[in-house]
Amino acid sequence: MKIYYLSPSVMPSRSANSVHVARMCEAFSSLGHEVTLFFCRSIKEKERLRETIEDYYGVNLKNVKMESFYRRSNKAINLRIAFMALYKLFRILLDRKEIRVILSRNLYASFVVGVVLKYPLIFETHQLEHGLGKYLQYMLLNRPLITTIVISSAMQKLLTEWVGHLPGQIMVLHDAAPAGIKRLSYNDKMTARSALAGTVDLSHYRAAAGYFGHLYSGRGIEVIQSLASRHPDVAFLIFGGNEDEIREFRAKNKMTNLYFMGYITPSQVFPAMGMMDILLMPYQRSVSIGVPRDDTARWMSPLKMFEYMAVGVPIIASRLPAIEEVLLDSYNCLMAVPDDLSEWSSCLERLLSKNELAERLAEAAHTEYLHTYNWKSRACKILEQVSA
Numbered sequence: 001m002k003i004y005y006l007s008p009s010v011m012p013s014r015s016a017n018s019v020h021v022a023r024m025c026e027a028f029s030s031l032g033h034e035v036t037l038f039f040c041r042s043i044k045e046k047e048r049l050r051e052t053i054e055d056y057y058g059v060n061l062k063n064v065k066m067e068s069f070y071r072r073s074n075k076a077i078n079l080r081i082a083f084m085a086l087y088k089l090f091r092i093l094l095d096r097k098e099i100r101v102i103l104s105r106n107l108y109a110s111f112v113v114g115v116v117l118k119y120p121l122i123f124e125t126h127q128l129e130h131g132l133g134k135y136l137q138y139m140l141l142n143r144p145l146i147t148t149i150v151i152s153s154a155m156q157k158l159l160t161e162w163v164g165h166l167p168g169q170i171m172v173l174h175d176a177a178p179a180g181i182k183r184l185s186y187n188d189k190m191t192a193r194s195a196l197a198g199t200v201d202l203s204h205y206r207a208a209a210g211y212f213g214h215l216y217s218g219r220g221i222e223v224i225q226s227l228a229s230r231h232p233d234v235a236f237l238i239f240g241g242n243e244d245e246i247r248e249f250r251a252k253n254k255m256t257n258l259y260f261m262g263y264i265t266p267s268q269v270f271p272a273m274g275m276m277d278i279l280l281m282p283y284q285r286s287v288s289i290g291v292p293r294d295d296t297a298r299w300m301s302p303l304k305m306f307e308y309m310a311v312g313v314p315i316i317a318s319r320l321p322a323i324e325e326v327l328l329d330s331y332n333c334l335m336a337v338p339d340d341l342s343e344w345s346s347c348l349e350r351l352l353s354k355n356e357l358a359e360r361l362a363e364a365a366h367t368e369y370l371h372t373y374n375w376k377s378r379a380c381k382i383l384e385q386v387s388a
Helices: 016-030 049-057 077-094 107-116 132-141 153-163 186-194 221-230 243-252 266-274 303-311 341-353 355-371 375-387
Strands: 002-011 034-041 064-070 100-104 121-124 146-150 170-172 207-212 234-239 258-262 278-281 315-318 334-336
Touching: 002 016, 002 077, 002 107, 016 034, 016 049, 016 064, 016 303, 016 375, 034 077, 049 064, 049 266, 064 077, 077 100, 077 107, 100 107, 100 375, 107 121, 107 132, 121 375, 132 146, 132 153, 146 153, 153 170, 170 375, 186 266, 207 221, 207 266, 207 303, 221 234, 221 258, 221 278, 221 341, 243 258, 266 303, 278 303, 278 341, 303 315, 303 355, 315 341, 315 355, 334 341, 341 355
Parallel strands: 002 034, 002 100, 034 064, 100 121, 121 146, 146 170, 207 234, 207 278, 234 258, 278 315, 315 334
Antiparallel strands: none
């Protein structure tokens, strides 16, 4: 089957949407489908584009054709991608005899394809739009030939309230992690840690606790700082952030067991996660994605939650409704009230002192990832909807 994927993404980049798009393209490709991906590229030269993207995200895009343009500025990037995609797709869209799938996370392209041209469309949205975007989103949700994908049941409920009605065709599909990730053995974990020898010596710590993600407001970095103060025998490693944020946090950090490791690429994430003893997900009740007005705490389905599950390391997560759609306290994780530092400390101590509990939680999370929360499984569910 031919799949045309209209993205909102600059690639390669640090944005979560670009990771999502790259992983979904790999999943469709691995199932034997031909994918044409529309995006903006962040590198001028096209010659090594495929190799660069595959190396950066750690994906295999063998059946993926790339349609892209280069822009130095990210201003109005979604609109520019939409114009490029629609120009290249116009003749294809006029021929309705050939079976194909149009999958779009690009709001403007989705509106033209699904509303103006009335073409069957799978529209995936991860946010509540504002202004003109809210009107376009409303129109898309009113079309019977459009299937809407959201990333959580909480998002479905909020979207219904946002536009004033429940879309006729809607699917809740949480995010995922790449298929085939295995838990690291003790020896592999120690080998992976040896790569950190030049920057962090973990040998004299009781355990290593890791956080992976942005350093925006609401991500819970202050919770990790408090834990580091309360547990000096545990190393806390924070991976992520942009250069300015990393520089600022490092300059202010006075704790010898708290390390701001800097940014690593998506292809480097899983070995780094797998070497940890505990993984932390301390989201607060208000979570920024670095865009004004966008607070995602009510509906988020963070990529790192599924990546944490995939590597099979015990998780401590914030007790928030959207997260509780996937994680269950004392079954596949431990949960704490977002700003209750004593409860976070207690959860950490429970995992450190009870090896059987830590192993049981980690195994349960990894098993759910294998059966449900991987990109290939997600791609299959989308294609089942198309064939129904």
